[in-house]
Amino acid sequence: MQGIGLLKGMFVTIQEFFRKPVTEEYPDVMPDLGDRFRGGTIKLKTSKCISCGICMNSCPNGSIKLTSVRDENNKRHLSTYVHDSGLCLYCNLCIESCPVKCIDWTNEFAFSGYSREDLIFDCIDLAKKRGYDVPEVKATPEAGEKG
Amino acid sequence: MQTQKYELNMGPQHPSTHGVLRILLELDGEIVVKATPIIGYLHRGIEKICENKTYVQTIPFTDRMDYLAAMGNNLGISQAIEKLMGVTVPERAEYIRVIMAELSRIASHMICIGSLVMDIGGVTGFTFCIRDREEILELFNRACGARMTFNYIRVGGVSQDLPEGWVDACWKFVNNFDKVMETYNNLIVGNEIVQLRLKDIAILSAERAIAMSATGAVLRASGVDYDVRKADPYGIYDRFDFDVPLGQKGDNWDRFMLRFYEMEQSVRIIKQALEQMPEGPVMAKVPKVIKPPAGEVYHRVENAKGEIGFYVVSDGTTKPYRWHARRAAMVNLQLLDELCHGNKLGDVVAILGTLDPVLGEVDC
Secondary structure (H helix, E strand, O other), X not given: OOOHHHHHHHHHHHHHHOOOOOOOOOOOOOOOOOOOOOOOOEEEOOOOOOOOOHHHHHOOOOOEEEEEEEXXXXXXXXXXXXXXXXXXXXXXXXXXXXXXOOEEEOOOOOOOOOOHHHHEEEHHHHHHXXXXXXXXXXXXXXXXXXX | OOOOOEEEEEOOOOHHHOOOOEEEEEEEOOEEEEEEEEOOOOOOOHHHHHHOOOOHHHHHHHHOOOOOOHHHHHHHHHHHHHHHHOOOOOHHHHHHHHHHHHHHHHHHHHHHHHHHHHHOOOHHHHHHHHHHHHHHHHHHHHHHOOOOOOOOEEOOEEOOOOOOOHHHHHHHHHHOHHHHHHHHHHHHHOOHHHHHHHOOOXXXXXXXXXXXXXXXXXXXXXXXXXXXXXXXXXXXXXXXXXXXXXXXXXXXXXHHHHHHHHHHHHHXXXXXXXXXXXXXXXXXXXXXXXXXXXXXXXXEEEEOOEEEEEEEEEOOOOOEEEEEEEOHHHHHHOOHHHHHOOOEHHHHHHHHHHHOOOHHHHHO
């Protein structure tokens, strides 16, 4: 008989009416994203970083730019570390490739800004501000060589 | 009375075109005379981009092709590179790959069914599909930290082992799947309006489906028994017991129902894989800098939309010399004109829904 299927469907939706809601109250209640969530920008531990530049080379989109300077013992020191999260694919390749594991995600869920520049983060500055690590960074030299 | 044909532009911002597909319709009253898909609005030049990346860096770009079933794309390119290098993947990684690829297929089919039902007027069905798909996305998020663009399956295995409690959560999902299917059966399949809208419309014969190189559910709905998982088993698919569901007529209804049957079969595979999954490493010993020997490889896998194939040519350096993807959605979309011909304007969205194109994959 025509119409039985429609009534059955309506019965399904009526049953749903008495169930627990599955929607999340997003802005009020932040969702639990799990510990492997990839998001935000790069949380950099500046004192651990050896400025090898492997993260920069492993990035498929060139979203990480770092420069370093060599001291008198020929040891590299990080001078700038910029993450352009607007270009970032969040593929995790940089974090996996880091030999000293000094980078991780900050795990923010959403970014917003009025311009693209708002999505570019100076990770050394961010680490200082948010206290991810005690930074020991030398001032930017004139000829900051590439890592 | 003298009449004349007229052209109607559908898309690229039309919600039922599943992205940014533009269809130029030539209409005779309400009857479609010709439907020309105009593609390229989402073209990013992924093939060319990938030729300038290292082999591992190409994997995240495949996530952006068929973004509704990205695990299948990851699997395809990873296995292609492995074939080129001659890498053997650890057992546990193979099982994880199968589970992920099948979960991805279910998630993609849920979107296909849901959006098709929504396009023909039943928004309620869509919300149910989206709700159930959320559980799969949550499983993916727990395993690899992303809900859509995973970059999880890598050359030599998978990037990380499954977290604690993941297998139990997956069991919970597959054991609960019968109930999900029952809900769909009562709500969507049993609905007479859906049946009337889809049955006996846009019949595709087996000969034409083969001639147009259709793959996936579109081909099988016409009764052609061809599934890469059976025809040319890759990975460990030969170990699982599953059926390849076939349609009889090749109309919209068959293509629609085949997705339901395929979801059931995918759950069967996941159950077997979860039972058989051994402990052990999830990554083979792969050099940090991947330099496959010079040569070429074509590897194909059965993804949610159909057969996705990767053709990779290596010249012995760290970057591929040629990187090409045979995208199922792109090939299946070419049937649009043939299927729309002679049908009503309102059926175009239903036909497009059953062809299930994803514009990320069509435009690449």
